[in-house]
Amino acid sequence: MQDRRTLTDIQVNETLTNTVLKTPLLWYVIVAFMGGIVLLGVLAVGLLVNLGQGLNGYNRPVMWAFFLTNMVFWIGISHAGVMLSAILRLAQAEFRRPATRAAEVLTVFALATAGLMPIVHLGRLWRAYWVFPYDFSRGIWPDIRSQAVWDPHAISTYLIGSSLFIFVALIPDLAVLRDRTTGIVHSIYTLLALGWRGTVRQWRLQAIAGIILSALLLPVFVSVHSIVSWDFSMLIGVPSWHTTIFAPYFVIGAVHSGVAGVITVMILMRWLFGWHDYIRREHIDSLGRLLFVVALAWFFFFMLEFMFGLYHQEGTEMVVRELWLFHAPWNAIFVIFILTAFIIPVPLWLFRSVRRSFPLMFFTTILVNIGMWLERFLLIIPGLMRKQPFTFSWGEYAPSVFEIIIITATFALVATMILLFARAFPLIPLGDAKEARVLRDEIRIGRRTVQAVLREE
Amino acid sequence: MASEEVARDVLQRTFVKGGRYRQAVIVLAAVFLLGVVGFILKLGQDRTQWGYYAATFSYLFTVAQTAPVVSVAMRLAKNHWRRPLARASELFAVVGLFNLLLFIPLLILLPSIEGRNTIWILGVWPSRFYTPHIFDTLMLVGLVVLGLLFLWTAAVPDFAAARDQRGGQGRYAFLAMGWQGTVRQWRVQRALLGLLGGLYFMDVLTTHFLIASDFSMGLVPGWVDSIYPAFHAITGLQAAVAVTIVTMFLLRTVGGYREYLPMESFWGLSKILLALSLMWFYFWWSAFITFWYGRMPVEQNIVQLIMFGPYRPFFVTAFLFCCIFAIGLLIWNPLRKSPAALAAIATMILVGGFFDRMRLYVSSWSLATTTDHTLTTVPAAIWPQVPDLLVIAGGLAGAVLVYLLATRIVPVMSIWEMKELRLYQVPRQLVRRRMLSLGKPD
Numbered sequence: 027m028q029d030r031r032t033l034t035d036i037q038v039n040e041t042l043t044n045t046v047l048k049t050p051l052l053w054y055v056i057v058a059f060m061g062g063i064v065l066l067g068v069l070a071v072g073l074l075v076n077l078g079q080g081l082n083g084y085n086r087p088v089m090w091a092f093f094l095t096n097m098v099f100w101i102g103i104s105h106a107g108v109m110l111s112a113i114l115r116l117a118q119a120e121f122r123r124p125a126t127r128a129a130e131v132l133t134v135f136a137l138a139t140a141g142l143m144p145i146v147h148l149g150r151l152w153r154a155y156w157v158f159p160y161d162f163s164r165g166i167w168p169d170i171r172s173q174a175v176w177d178p179h180a181i182s183t184y185l186i187g188s189s190l191f192i193f194v195a196l197i198p199d200l201a202v203l204r205d206r207t208t209g210i211v212h213s214i215y216t217l218l219a220l221g222w223r224g225t226v227r228q229w230r231l232q233a234i235a236g237i238i239l240s241a242l243l244l245p246v247f248v249s250v251h252s253i254v255s256w257d258f259s260m261l262i263g264v265p266s267w268h269t270t271i272f273a274p275y276f277v278i279g280a281v282h283s284g285v286a287g288v289i290t291v292m293i294l295m296r297w298l299f300g301w302h303d304y305i306r307r308e309h310i311d312s313l314g315r316l317l318f319v320v321a322l323a324w325f326f327f328f329m330l331e332f333m334f335g336l337y338h339q340e341g342t343e344m345v346v347r348e349l350w351l352f353h354a355p356w357n358a359i360f361v362i363f364i365l366t367a368f369i370i371p372v373p374l375w376l377f378r379s380v381r382r383s384f385p386l387m388f389f390t391t392i393l394v395n396i397g398m399w400l401e402r403f404l405l406i407i408p409g410l411m412r413k414q415p416f417t418f419s420w421g422e423y424a425p426s427v428f429e430i431i432i433i434t435a436t437f438a439l440v441a442t443m444i445l446l447f448a449r450a451f452p453l454i455p456l457g458d459a460k461e462a463r464v465l466r467d468e469i470r471i472g473r474r475t476v477q478a479v480l481r482e483e
Numbered sequence: 484m485a486s487e488e489v490a491r492d493v494l495q496r497t498f499v500k501g502g503r504y505r506q507a508v509i510v511l512a513a514v515f516l517l518g519v520v521g522f523i524l525k526l527g528q529d530r531t532q533w534g535y536y537a538a539t540f541s542y543l544f545t546v547a548q549t550a551p552v553v554s555v556a557m558r559l560a561k562n563h564w565r566r567p568l569a570r571a572s573e574l575f576a577v578v579g580l581f582n583l584l585l586f587i588p589l590l591i592l593l594p595s596i597e598g599r600n601t602i603w604i605l606g607v608w609p610s611r612f613y614t615p616h617i618f619d620t621l622m623l624v625g626l627v628v629l630g631l632l633f634l635w636t637a638a639v640p641d642f643a644a645a646r647d648q649r650g651g652q653g654r655y656a657f658l659a660m661g662w663q664g665t666v667r668q669w670r671v672q673r674a675l676l677g678l679l680g681g682l683y684f685m686d687v688l689t690t691h692f693l694i695a696s697d698f699s700m701g702l703v704p705g706w707v708d709s710i711y712p713a714f715h716a717i718t719g720l721q722a723a724v725a726v727t728i729v730t731m732f733l734l735r736t737v738g739g740y741r742e743y744l745p746m747e748s749f750w751g752l753s754k755i756l757l758a759l760s761l762m763w764f765y766f767w768w769s770a771f772i773t774f775w776y777g778r779m780p781v782e783q784n785i786v787q788l789i790m791f792g793p794y795r796p797f798f799v800t801a802f803l804f805c806c807i808f809a810i811g812l813l814i815w816n817p818l819r820k821s822p823a824a825l826a827a828i829a830t831m832i833l834v835g836g837f838f839d840r841m842r843l844y845v846s847s848w849s850l851a852t853t854t855d856h857t858l859t860t861v862p863a864a865i866w867p868q869v870p871d872l873l874v875i876a877g878g879l880a881g882a883v884l885v886y887l888l889a890t891r892i893v894p895v896m897s898i899w900e901m902k903e904l905r906l907y908q909v910p911r912q913l914v915r916r917r918m919l920s921l922g923k924p925d
Contacts, residue, residue, distance in 0.1 A: 116754075248765065262777035271709035273769040319559075326688060327713065334709035338600050467920040469909045476922040480911060483919050 033303060038459050039202055042452045045299050046203060049449055052298065060442040067435020070428045071146055079149045081428050087421045088410045092429040093147040096436055098276070098402045100140035101181070101254055103395075103440075105277070106284025107133025107188055108247035110313075111195075112240035120465075120479055121312035123458040124305045128295060128444075129288045130192045131453065135443040136287075137185045139436045144177065146432065154178075173257040180253040184246050191239045197222050197232065198457045251277045258406070265342035266409035269334060275327040282324045282367075283398035285317050286391035291444065293388045295453055304454050307382040314381035321372045321394075328368075328401075345412045356408060359400055367397025486902040489743075490644045493901075496739065497645070497894045503737065504887070511884040518877005522588075524870035530592050534845030535871035537698060539878040540585045542722075542840040544623075544694060545715070546833065547882055548582060549723035550575035551630050552687055553752075554637075555680035563921055564751040566904045567744050570897040571734060572727045573637055576630025577889040578882045583627055585878060589698060590616050598854035599704065602696045615697045622693055626686045633679040636672060640664065640899040654892070691716040699847040703788065705781040705857030708774075714766040721759035721805065722836040725829035728752055732826035734895060743896050746820065753819035756829065760809040767806070781857040788846050793864030797842035804835025 033041075045053075074081055084091065110129040114122035145154045157168050157178045168175045201222035204215035222228060255276035258267040289310060296305040335343045350360045371390035374380045381387065407423050414420070447453070467478040525536065553572040557565030596603055596614060603614045635658070643662035646655035662668060695715035700706050731748065734740040771790070774782040790798045809832050818824040849865045850858075867875070907922035 245761075252765075252769065256772065259773050260776040262779055268773070268777065269707075269709045270711070270770040270773045271713065272773070274710065274713060274766065330692070330709050330712060333602060334707060336604055337602060337709075338705075338707045339604060464913075467911065469907070469920055469922050471906045471922065476907070476924070478907075478909070478920040478922045480913055480918040480920055483910075483917050 033463065035460055038456060038463075039206075041301070042304070042454050042456050042459065043203060043206060045448045046450060046452060047206060050298070053445060053449065056298075057442055057445050060438040060445070063438035064435050064442055067432050067439070070431040070435070074146070074428055074432075075149070075151060079147075082426045083424065085421070087413055087419060088407060088423040090147075090410060091407055091423055092403075092425050092433055093143045095399065095402045095406055096433050097140045097143035098254060098406075099283070099399050100136045100143070100436065100440075101251055102276070102280035102283045102398060102402075103287045104133040104136035104140065104184070104188075104284065105247060105251060105280035106288040107131075107191075108240075108243050109281050109284060110288060111191065112243050112247070115236065115240050118481075119312070120462060121309050123462050124301075124309055124454050125288055125292055125313065126458065127192070127195065127455050128291050128453050129284075130188060130195070131444055131447050132284075132288060132291055132440070133188045134185065134192060135440045135447075137181060137188065138443075139440050141178070141181050141185070142436070144174075173253075173260070176253045177257060180246075180250045184243075184250045187239070187243050187246050191236075191243060194232065194235050194239060195455060196451060198224065198229075199452050199455060202456055203451075248277055251280045258409075264409045264413045265340065266335060266346040266412070267405075269331060271327060271331050271334070275324075275331055278320065278324045278327055279398060279401065282317070282320050283395050285313065285320060286394035286398075289313050289317070289387055289391045290395070293384050293391075295448075296384065299448075299453075301454065304459060307384075310384065310387050311378065311381045314375050314387060317391075317394075318372060318375040321368060321375070325368055325372075342412065342415050346408050349408045349412060350404060356404070360404060363397050363400035363404060365397070366393040367401055486905060489901050490898045491648070493641075493743075493894050493896045493898050494645050494648055497890065497892075500891065508884065508887055511880045511887065514880035515877050515884055517873050518875075518881060521870040521873025521877055525874065529851075530594065531849050531851055531865065532868075532871075533588075533592055534848035534865060535841065535867050536585075536874050536878075537589055537848055538837070538840040538844040539875050540582065540589055541694060541698065541844055542837050543578065543582045543585065543878060543882050544690070545719040545836065545840065546722040546726050547575045547578035547886075548626060548630065548690075549687055549716075549719040550726055551633060552684055552720065553723050553727045555633070555684050557751075558676065558680060561924060562751065563904055563907060564745075564747045566897060566900040567748050568727055568731050568752070569900055570637070570641075570893070571730045571895055572723070573630075573634045574886060574889055574893060574895060575723075575726070576627070576634045578885050579623075579627035579630050581881055581885045583623060586620070586623055590620065593698065594702070594853050596701070599701065600707065601701045602693075615693065619690075619693045619697055622686060622690045626683070626690050629679060629683045629686055633676070633683055634893065636675045636679060637897065638893050639672065641894045641897065644898055645894070658892075687719075688716055691719055699843050702847045702853050703785065703850060703858060704853060704855040706785050708770055708785075710766055710770050714770065717759065717762050717766050718805070718836060718839060721756065721763055722833060724752055724756045724759060725832040725836070728756065728829040729826050729833065732822050732829075735822060738895070740896060743901060744822075746822070749822045749825050750819060753813060753825055756825075756832070757810065757813040757819075760806060760813060760832070764806045764810070767802075784858045784861055787861045788858065789843060792861045794842040794846050797838045797845075801835045801839035801842060804831050805839060806835075809835070 082091070107130040110122055111126040115126070145151050148154055157175050159168055197218075197220060200215050200219040201224065204212060204219045207215055252273040255272040258264070259269055259272035262268050292305050292310070292313075295301060332347070335347055349356045351357055371393050374386065374390055380390070411421050411423060444453075465480045467480050468475050469478045470476075522536075525532065550572045554565065554569045558569070593616065601615070603618075639659060639662050642655050642658040642660075643664070646653070646659045649655060692712040692715075695712045699715075700708060700711050728749065731744050731752075735744045771786065774786050786792075788794075809828060812818055812824075812828050818828065845865060849862050851862075907924070909920045909922075911918045911920045
């Protein structure tokens with residue numbers, strides 16, 4: 027059943043621009059709190075720069091830990107944007123409408139945060155630009171065979187593409203804000219709106235631009251996380267990483283955590299901004315079904331990765347699986363991971379009543395992202411701890427307080443940036459909401475009235 | 484066309500077959516018998532000479548037994564354009580019976596898992612001789628049973644329509660299982676389709692995993708490729724969509740079902756085919772780059788064996804047909820909007836798919852020793868002999884023959900789904916444009 031009430035264009039405009047024109051007090055409180063955590067993270071980074079990466083306890087063999095885990099996690103979250111916005115736009119799925127802008131915004135800010143992680147990891151942050159072929163006079167070119175060169179190029183391509191994607195879709199909404207503001211704010215919106223008047227030609231061009239960008243971003247979306255996965259899988263020095271499944275496994279895991287993240291954000295938006303007419307049970311029901319299918323696909327790839335780690339019974343791979351299953355605290359982390367990423371949420375999503383419940387979907391999607399963070403943690407660190415066949419070269423790892431503060435700060439950073447974005451731009455596309463109203467229909471079949479959607483013949 | 488006319492028309496085409504149908508059956512039966520002759524000629528040959536037979540079995544499993552997944556997946560997506568093609572794809576489940584027969588010699592030929600890499604690492608069976616034979620057979624038999632049950636459940640309302648048209652007696656009375664079209668029966672049917680479809684989908688993926696691991700990868704020492712079962716499944720899905728398109732085209736042109744198979748169904752499948760062709764490249768590239776980059780000798784030998792070495796012509800053909808040409812052609816809207824062009828591209832993909840199976844299975848089966856730790860030398864190519872060609876032709880002809888014979892009993896167009904479509908589709912006018920209002924079932 028679909029619960030909705032008919033809204034006029036004026037009501038749509040007023041409600042969805044409320045966050046920009048009349049911001050609730052709670053917004054300021056949350057931003058201040060999150061900003062404080064971000065500041066703490068900046069201080070921790072400052073200390074690391076000043077006193078060195080040794081504060082994190084990085085040493086052979088575990089050179090990559092929390093920061094890389096967090097980078098992979100946030101790149102994973104960023105995949106929701108293209109998944110929901112581009113793919114569902116091309117598939118003409120109606121349930122995408124309230125989710126697209128939030129997903130795209132989450133993509134951009136998650137990507138930016140992910141891009142910060144390897145820079146923080148560098149130690150000498152000011153040398154990060156060396157990965158780009160900017161200077162001919164040094165006589166040193168970036169090594170194109172190195173994963174450290176692929177990642178920045180892939181991430182920056184995706185970031186630029188996603189930003190463009192958001193902006194193109196935002197233009198009509200910027201025009202609405204232009205027409206409702208005065209003073210310097212009006213001037214800024216006028217500049218950004220690029221002369222939008224809502225003519226037939228402009229709408230047609232905007233739709234075509236959206237479709238072309240969707241089609242162009244799709245290969246970028248697949249390639250970015252595949253390239254990140256190849257950071258690990260192409261290395262022959264860490265046997266548990268050297269497996270062919272990593273690329274699609276990482277991508278499907280990214281979609282799994284990304285879509286879960288978007289659902290979390292949507293439910294928060296509904297609560298914070300009072301958008302009960304725009305984010306309805308039918309939307310999270312449809313997204314929940316999508317998430318169910320994605321979770322099953324993810325589990326298939328997870329099983330393949332796990333099983334083929336045992337396939338040839340090489341010692342270096344067996345010890346990593348042994349660590350996961352039989353040694354504390356790794357076995358506890360493994361159990362928590364598999365429970366939260368799959369066993370608890372996925373069977374719950376089989377039930378329509380769960381998929382249509384906002385509290386339960388919020389709870390299960392949070393669980394998924396806890397599980398997916400732990401999944402990346404389990405993939406990266408145990409492999410490094412046991413990468414050599416000689417036991418004397420094995421190492422251990424425990425996170426430092428600086429890492430924990432910085433990781434927490436990244437979550438606060440993404441939340442802060444989304445809230446700041448919501449202060450300046452509407453988080454649900456006005457045009458999409460109005461178009462949904464126009465295309466909505468009902469048909470009678472016997473004694474039942476069935477919801478319908480208008481499509482071109 | 485009114486609903487009752489749809490039922491009458493489709494059933495008439497099911498019961499009465501023309502001269503072309505009979506000719507096709509005769510020709511296919513003759514080719515199948517030649518295949519049997521080829522099989523007899525191969526008896527007594529060494530295991531390394533049975534690669535083409537294994538490739539034929541794998542190809543038929545890939546194409547025919549994965550085809551019902553097209554209907555299952557589209558049913559889950561609740562779109563309407565799947566309705567005209569649903570039965571045509573579900574009918575491929577009957578080919579599973581034929582493929583089960585082809586499976587038996589492979590079970591006998593498969594070497595023991597002692598001393599070689601295998602997914603059956605725990606030796607779960609008391610005697611390792613029965614592993615993987617028992618489990619693989621169970622999965623394949625399960626797949627066939629699930630496919631037939633799914634087909635039957637989906638066709639029950641149509642069997643009832645046929646029973647009523649024939650006076651309530653005969654085989655359709657049995658097949659209809661007392662169907663009266665009550666609300667409860669429809670609910671039960673919908674629930675069963677969901678359950679059986681889900682189980683079928685999971686069984687297909689598992690069987691792809693088992694067939695790829697036990698009958699291909701496990702025969703090559705040192706080949707550890709975690710993406711290979713997924714690649715096998717994705718190429719299977721691509722071939723399944725391609726064969727559905729070809730079948731739809733033949734039904735539309737030769738079968739006279741033009742009115743039931745609108746452009747929208749071809750258009751919908753064409754986008755999926757494009758996506759799967761892109762995924763073909765993606766999954767192949769993930770495997771290749773991981774093996775190639777590290778320059779480890781065993782992985783370089785694997786790449787030589789299955790791609791750039793003795794079976795390079797097979798690989799190049801498969802790569803061009805399934806990937807490069809497929810993507811290059813399918814991105815063009817005018818081609819995707821033409822059923823004939825789409826059918827030609829789908830046929831090309833099916834040909835490429837067969838070459839892909841040949842390069843994977845002939846190369847795997849060509850190794851005399853399966854118990855080495857790694858692959859140290861790449862053997863020379865084994866090219867098909869006359870018995871191999873007869874077996875390939877006979878296998879393909881037998882599969883098509885089984886499908887054709889099934890269309891004598893099961894209507895190839897889903898009557899109840901076409902009737903339902905007419906209820907869910909209502910023409911509307913939006914300002915100056917004619918639109919269709921499509922109902923969204925809950």
